[in-house]
Amino acid sequence: MIGFDLTEEQANYQKKARTFAEKEMKPYADELDRRQGTAFDWGIVRRFARANLLGLNVPKEYGGLGVDLLTAALVAEELGAACLGISEAAGGTWLATLCLTLVGNEDQKKRYLPLVCGEQGNLAGLAVTEAEAGSDIGGIRTKVVRKVDHYVLNGAKAFITNAGLSRFYIVFATTDPQKRQAGLNAFIVDGDASGLTLGAVDDKMGLRAAQTGELLFENVEVPLENLLGTENTGFLIAMQTLDMSRPCLGAGAVGAAKAAFETALAYARERIVCGRPIIENQAISFMLADMATEIDAARLLTWRACWLVDQGLDSTKASSMSKIFATEMAERVCSRAIQILGGQGYTRKWPVEKYYRDVKASQIYEGTNQIQRMIISSML
């Protein structure tokens, strides 16, 4: 039996997230998009913290909301509709806590998960990518050396969401670059660890409310007990985490597409050209029909991937499919929304150009869509 009804709890989360997005995110989206580079806005983080949204996927026993992945996707869609840039700070935190929840031991979970929960307002981040190792995770050069009672990390990470802002990071490093994937390890590193500094902050096309940048490691000492899993299992840990996170990323893109669609629909009803609303032209109304159809299709793919994860079933292929379809659909929908608004759509007076800039990133991070196609094709 297949049903598409949400449980009462899921519907409640969806409603609460919609209200939060409308009240606490939307009014700030434009300003934060414009002011990247001057200062990260901690006010927004405090609002997330008050709603415990940073601890969305953290199990209740560690202070989080402990929702299942489908509920997390419902929330991600609502937040994405308000501002993908603002929700990225929460998204980076979710990625780190998801990883820790999946593979951390009891002591690690007790020490770190509560730090992002409740009113504390701490962020976290997951640091895999390097300048020469993005799609090619096996190319990671950040080096880890085991000493008697601690590890030492040296190297640099690139494009890290919440870089320089996080209370802790999950960092991937290699014992031996020659071993490639087989030499990778994952560690919890405190944000204020000695030798860990913020490098250049990226001046981005979109997601400008979020801070993305380099993390530099110079003889950073990490306690032995902060190794996640066992030695040399870092590659598996990264893959497991991303398999689970990609549907939520897709859901955020669905949210942005929905917002662009709604703007375009309202505009098409009101804009009079040659004496009638432009929506009365089939060229416009069919574009809107395609947009509505594709948004629905993407949402269903993300829900299926989440459902598989929540049932404990193999979700790898479905997760990659949902990421590809939702993020590419979102770019198409945002582009059509700009087209429907004509010259207005190309200006910053309307939000559709921002949605377009924001959604583009989702085809790149958490594994590019080319890499997702490699995953899917290898499983066909």
Ligand SMILES: Cc1cc2nc3c(=O)[nH]c(=O)nc-3n(C[C@H](O)[C@H](O)[C@H](O)COP(=O)(O)OP(=O)(O)OC[C@H]3O[C@@H](n4cnc5c(N)ncnc54)[C@H](O)[C@@H]3O)c2cc1C
């Ligand atoms: C806004 C933003 C936030 C990010 N946040 C994080 C974060 O929090 N943590 C983190 O670790 N990383 C983060 N990233 C980094 C992101 O995950 C990488 O940019 C991504 O994995 C791609 O790596 P790359 O940029 O090095 O591209 P490359 O690997 O150099 O790829 C360049 C192009 O070649 C294609 N390509 C590469 N190999 C193949 C192949 N075998 N077949 C076909 N095509 C191929 C890619 O798809 C891409 O189109 C973020 C990136 C952005 C833009």
